[in-house]
Amino acid sequence: MQFKKKVLIVNEAGFHIRAALLIVKESEKFKSDIKVRNKDIEADGKSIMGLLTLGAGLGAEIEIKADGPDAKEAIARLSKVISDRFGEEK
Amino acid sequence: MNFITVKEFYNDNKSKFHMRSLSGEEYLSKKKIIVSDINRPGLALAGFFDYFPYERIQVFGKTEFTYIKKLGREKANRVLDKIFSENICCCIITRNLKPPFNFLSAAKKHKIPVLLTSLFTTKFISAAMIYLEKKLAPKITIHGTFVDVYGIGVLIIGKSGIGKSEISLELIKRGHRLVADDLIEVTKLSDDALEGRGMSIIQHHMEIRGVGIIDIRNLFGVGAVRDDQKVELVMHLEEWEKGKDYERLGIEEIYEDIIGVKIPKIILPVRPGRNLSVIIEVAAMTQRLKSRGYNPAKELNKNIIKWMKKENKEKMDVPDK
Numbered sequence: 001m002q003f004k005k006k007v008l009i010v011n012e013a014g015f016h017i018r019a020a021l022l023i024v025k026e027s028e029k030f031k032s033d034i035k036v037r038n039k040d041i042e043a044d045g046k047s048i049m050g051l052l053t054l055g056a057g058l059g060a061e062i063e064i065k066a067d068g069p070d071a072k073e074a075i076a077r078l079s080k081v082i083s084d085r086f087g088e089e090k
Numbered sequence: 091m092n093f094i095t096v097k098e099f100y101n102d103n104k105s106k107f108h109m110r111s112l113s114g115e116e117y118l119s120k121k122k123i124i125v126s127d128i129n130r131p132g133l134a135l136a137g138f139f140d141y142f143p144y145e146r147i148q149v150f151g152k153t154e155f156t157y158i159k160k161l162g163r164e165k166a167n168r169v170l171d172k173i174f175s176e177n178i179c180c181c182i183i184t185r186n187l188k189p190p191f192n193f194l195s196a197a198k199k200h201k202i203p204v205l206l207t208s209l210f211t212t213k214f215i216s217a218a219m220i221y222l223e224k225k226l227a228p229k230i231t232i233h234g235t236f237v238d239v240y241g242i243g244v245l246i247i248g249k250s251g252i253g254k255s256e257i258s259l260e261l262i263k264r265g266h267r268l269v270a271d272d273l274i275e276v277t278k279l280s281d282d283a284l285e286g287r288g289m290s291i292i293q294h295h296m297e298i299r300g301v302g303i304i305d306i307r308n309l310f311g312v313g314a315v316r317d318d319q320k321v322e323l324v325m326h327l328e329e330w331e332k333g334k335d336y337e338r339l340g341i342e343e344i345y346e347d348i349i350g351v352k353i354p355k356i357i358l359p360v361r362p363g364r365n366l367s368v369i370i371e372v373a374a375m376t377q378r379l380k381s382r383g384y385n386p387a388k389e390l391n392k393n394i395i396k397w398m399k400k401e402n403k404e405k406m407d408v409p410d411k
Contacts, residue, residue: 042249048303050273
């Protein structure tokens, strides 16, 4: 199964280290292959360095793709983490 | 198709070419450069517009401006208006020359950005072409670690968690240089050459599980890193599968196709207790020999055949005596 969704980065600091780590930790809970894309760079959702390379700041529109048995759940979970500002206040 | 905006071209080269914008700065981000060729519109100025390469950057130097001035105001304004109406991406004036007659107003009318450089025309053209060739070349990003081992660019790929970063760290400790970890931008320089580089400010950082994020440049010094390197060898790490046929001789070469360029590839089985960094060092050195026409397995085979022939001959020679 393959799913994808576009999500807007809404926290002020964007994909900084703690945010990337949160994505990696959530991604690792799923069996599916997870990719995160910002413009023309695509990173592995399970790699911190990859996610940091994206340089996705406030206002960036990123695309999450999941491929595998739990793809739908993975997309739902990850997009929620991002729209919840990674639990950050602003 | 690959392209860059004129704005990107301008920002990247502003200081290198001593460039500044004369007019139409608001159109810089809308105009696209799609080819690396550059045109001096001599024939167009003379009125010949068949095959006019409007997609190229148009360069006006001393010759062009002298000719325009010779045309006289009326003729010149007419032909300039025609050139700018061709939807060209941008105009560049060299040697800090002052544009004659209605040059700037014609450019403005047709919404064409005009840039000014202090470089001489030929110098500008060659420098701009080198920049554009690189920028417009086909590109992909590859997940892996890219290390310079004895001057050979070794791209280490394999599943996440197989130990690419750990092996690279050991290579760095042994004096080799890190180019990039995790996401590598690979550019096709020509039909047989690829260049790999990191992609952002995190280029020389690595994540080592259990330790965290480390900064290779600060830890090992500036000699342990480099910004880019040609990709000459692909090391594919995979878990050791019992019964799988791994390369034993190195006579047959296998290749990895990366954007149409064939790069020699080695599939390296990972097993506890195998010192992979030494194996990668040896593979890189062997690759250097091979690229200089020496294949150790083939040479050995030649010598064995020669030796066997000699032995046989000696044996057969004995009864004659």
